[in-house]
Amino acid sequence: MTVRVGILGATGAVGQRFIQLLDDHPTFDLAAVTASEASAGKTYREAAKWRVDTPIPDDVAEMEVVETDPKAVPDDVDLLFSSLPSDVAAAVEPPFLEAGYVVSSNSSNDRMAEDVPLTIPEINPDHLGLIDVQRDERGWDGALVKNPNCSTITMVPTLAALDRFGLDRAHIATLQAVSGAGYSGVTSMEIIDNAIPHIGGEEEKMETESRKLLGSFDGAEVTLHGVDVAASCNRIPTLDGHLENVFAELAEDPSPEAVREAMRDQPAADLPSSPDQLIKVFDDSEPDRPQPRLDRTYADGMGIVAGGVRTTTKGVKYNCLAHNTIRGAAGASILNGELLAEEGWI
Ligand SMILES: NC(=O)C1=CN([C@@H]2O[C@H](COP(=O)(O)OP(=O)(O)OC[C@H]3O[C@@H](n4cnc5c(N)ncnc54)[C@H](OP(=O)(O)O)[C@@H]3O)[C@@H](O)[C@H]2O)C=CC1
Ligand SMILES: N[C@@H](CC(=O)OP(=O)(O)O)C(=O)O
Numbered sequence: 001m002t003v004r005v006g007i008l009g010a011t012g013a014v015g016q017r018f019i020q021l022l023d024d025h026p027t028f029d030l031a032a033v034t035a036s037e038a039s040a041g042k043t044y045r046e047a048a049k050w051r052v053d054t055p056i057p058d059d060v061a062e063m064e065v066v067e068t069d070p071k072a073v074p075d076d077v078d079l080l081f082s083s084l085p086s087d088v089a090a091a092v093e094p095p096f097l098e099a100g101y102v103v104s105s106n107s108s109n110d111r112m113a114e115d116v117p118l119t120i121p122e123i124n125p126d127h128l129g130l131i132d133v134q135r136d137e138r139g140w141d142g143a144l145v146k147n148p149n150c151s152t153i154t155m156v157p158t159l160a161a162l163d164r165f166g167l168d169r170a171h172i173a174t175l176q177a178v179s180g181a182g183y184s185g186v187t188s189m190e191i192i193d194n195a196i197p198h199i200g201g202e203e204e205k206m207e208t209e210s211r212k213l214l215g216s217f218d219g220a221e222v223t224l225h226g227v228d229v230a231a232s233c234n235r236i237p238t239l240d241g242h243l244e245n246v247f248a249e250l251a252e253d254p255s256p257e258a259v260r261e262a263m264r265d266q267p268a269a270d271l272p273s274s275p276d277q278l279i280k281v282f283d284d285s286e287p288d289r290p291q292p293r294l295d296r297t298y299a300d301g302m303g304i305v306a307g308g309v310r311t312t313t314k315g316v317k318y319n320c321l322a323h324n325t326i327r328g329a330a331g332a333s334i335l336n337g338e339l340l341a342e343e344g345w346i
Pocket of ligand 1: 012084
């Protein structure tokens with residue numbers, strides 16, 4: 001079955017990743033690209049300052065960019081991906097939902113709303129059931145599904161694997177790539193030869209979104225997981241790939257090998273963009289992995305890579321990494337779109 005898709009905010013950094021990842025997608029056919037009024041009416045090639053490392057697909061280059069308005073998007077588009085600034089998304093997504101579109105959104109607004117599924121297909125696919133609650137409460141014909149923040153999605157699959165040992169507490173320090181801040185987010189004068197120990201709002205997102213993702217859904221509401229999460233976020237001068245140091249306190253006392261096995265056993269999803277093995281784990285023979293430059297393209301950027309598993313007095317510490325604009329952004333929304341299609345929500 002072919003699904004006709006559109007991208008809201010298609011000219012931006014994440015929008016460009018959507019276009020790259022949707023090129024040659026087995027079932028999704030790109031039919032609409034939107035951006036701001038300043039870009040509307042131009043061809044995509046004219047409107048987008050293309051910065052992705054593969055060329056703009058020929059058919060997309062000549063597409064007309066339209067306004068981010070339900071009236072400008074063809075009615076026969078089945079699924080919209082959203083990569084708008086969150087304040088814009090908060091204003092613009094509801095009219096699309098009222099008009100009956102299903103929106104798989106990467107923007108941070110409404111991630112913690114009680115009736116909005118915040119989903120990683122390999123971790124909490126059942127939370128999509130919140131769509132029925134959402135439709136009842138909001139009267140929308142469409143549906144809104146969110147993927148998490150890029151730093152959150154990097155660690156949550158590893159925490160899910162640790163939960164079999166009784167996950168009590170997780171403390172995390174991040175080393176985040178500059179692409180996470182967008183093309184103009186940090187200047188070269190700020191970041192070269194430097195590290196910035198603050199990323200606005202990021203720590204709160206990691207601390208709350210992770211508990212929702214790991215929480216349980218009873219058909220009516222999500223109960224947050226009881227794990228105590230504390231994060232400290234740092235920007236460093238890598239281009240792509242967020243690396244994180246995790247310190248997890250556990251009820252049980254597993255060996256590093258048992259932890260590595262649990263991470264390797266964390267199930268993948270049977271979806272077109274899901275990796276065959278969700279978490280790749282380095283053992284003791286390569287204690288200096290994962291590294292952003294060497295490991296961010298694991299599984300075409302859709303996988304999680306972990307390593308350096310060591311015991312502590314109350315549990316384990318380890319490092320994990322994911323590609324922030326692929327697994328952490330556009331790829332995460334596409335995977336949610338694939339799950340929506342697979343489960344018949346579109
Ligand atoms: N960069 C990253 O790694 C990550 C980003 N995100 C999130 O994804 C979202 C997009 O980020 P990013 O791609 O970096 O942002 P960009 O600023 O690069 O792109 C924003 C997009 O939104 C469009 N837009 C801006 N204002 C309006 C408006 N008023 N009406 C309609 N369209 C508008 C822009 O169009 P135009 O070109 O015409 O201005 C552009 O297409 C954000 O919410 C961000 O927080 C999430 C995870 C990672
Ligand atoms: N804050 C993230 C990127 C981002 O935009 O996150 P969010 O999707 O939560 O807005 C970073 O700097 O790496």
